[in-house]
Amino acid sequence: MRQIELAEVKRWARRTALTVLAVLAVGSMATVWLWRDRASLDDIDWPPYPHVEPSLDAVTMTWLGVTTLLFDDGETQILIDGFFSRPTLLDALLSRPVESDAATINYVLDEYRMRRLAAIIPGQSHYDHAMDIGAIANRSSASILGSESAANIARGAGVPEDQIIVAADRGEYQFGKFTITMIEAPHAPIGWGGSVPVSGTIDEPLVPPATIWDYRENKSYSILVGHPHGATLVHGSGGFAQDAHVGVQADVVMLGVSLLDGLGRDYAEQYWQAIVTTTGARHVFPFHFDDFTRPFGEIELYPRALDDFLKTSKWLEEIGATWDADTKLHLPQFDKPLILYPNVDPEA
Structure with missing residues (x-):
């Protein structure tokens, strides 16, 4: 009798093990499929930015993935964020300590040709915006302009104190002909229950290597990059505060849309009104839609299960047509310098 019972137990154990393995296999295949299911930017049919005739002091903007932008007027360069090292998905999942990739940054x-870099301006202190600011500053004489948390990231990398500027809300900072205005703005509420993920302050110098979870955020900025030829508002995170941009005028808006589809269309409409309608911008470039776990130079949308940018793009088309019919949507082109404004003759 015992032998029969033991045989039954063994058969049950084998069946259970096979069932568990089958479930794990199916789950793994489903996860892989969901991770690989990504839309293409080719499915978005937005017009190119209007051609502007080049001039010696033309202002160009180059998108280098995620929220990294290089502004250049031929004399002075301004770098927004400067995120090049790109820790992998496994680095994040396993909480592995990471540091700036010297070879990629070089x-x-x-x-x-970032040889005239005057300022490095992280829009916030999460790793996908700020982890490389110290390494870049140490290879240049550029100032770092950002929050106190960003300043501690810079200090942890050994950046001299005279290259660090802690921004004041609505503070204006001059670099060559560029006037930078730092406008405090909340981070997008994309965490659990409408929270901000990886929130908090960085109160001491953050010495690398560190995990991506050490790059906490407590203050984000909407950055107005002004110039005698025009102004571009760089709004990297999808958060907003009512009336924060009243009185701010911009020709171009760089609109952060990361995980915006998870916040819903009504939120997206309020966001557009607060950032685009209020500033009177006539050209909008959504950005922060690409998977920042990919190596620098690889532009690939997030998996649809995580963030459906095609759905977001349709919302933006509808919202723009409702509130700002004369405003055009454009896709940024990776590493292609774009002349932003028509040449302005100061004596005209």
Whole structure:
């Protein structure tokens, strides 16, 4: 009798093990499929930005993935964020300590001729905005302009104190002909229950290597990059505060849309009104839609299960047509310098 019972137990154990393995296999295949199911930017049919005739002091903007932008007027360069190192998905999941990729940063600074860099401006202190600011500053004489948390990221990398500027809300900072205005703005509420993920302050110098979870955020900025030729508002995170941009005028808006589809269309409409309608911008470039776990230079949308940018793009088309019919949507082109404004003759 015991032998029969033991045989039954063994058969039950084998069946259970096979069932568990089958479930794990199906789950793994489903996860892989969901991760690989990504839309293409080719499915978005927005017009190119209007051609502007080049001039010696033309202001160009180059998108280098995620929320990294290089502004250049031929004399002075301004770098927004400067995120090049790109820790992998496994680095994040396993909480592995990471540090700036020296080879990639050296390549980028040389390839894009960042030899007149006056300021590095992280829009916030999460790792996908700020982890490389110290390494870049140490390879240049550029100032770092950002929050106190961003300042501690810079200090942790050994950046001299005279290259660090802690921004004041609505503070204006002059770099060559560029006037930078730092407008405090909340981070997008994309965490659990409408919270901000990885929130908090960085109160001491953050010495790398550190995990991506050490790059906490407590203050984000909407950055107005002003110039005698025009103004571009760089709004990297999808948060907003009512009336924060009243009185702010911009020709172009760089509109952060990361995980915006999860916040819903009504939120997206309020967001557009607060950032685009209020500033009177006539050209809008959504950005922060690409998967920042991919290596620098690889532009790929997030998996649809995580963030459906095609759905977001349709919302933006509808919302723009309702509130700002004369405003055009454009896709940024990776590493292609774009002349932003028509030449302005100061004596005209």
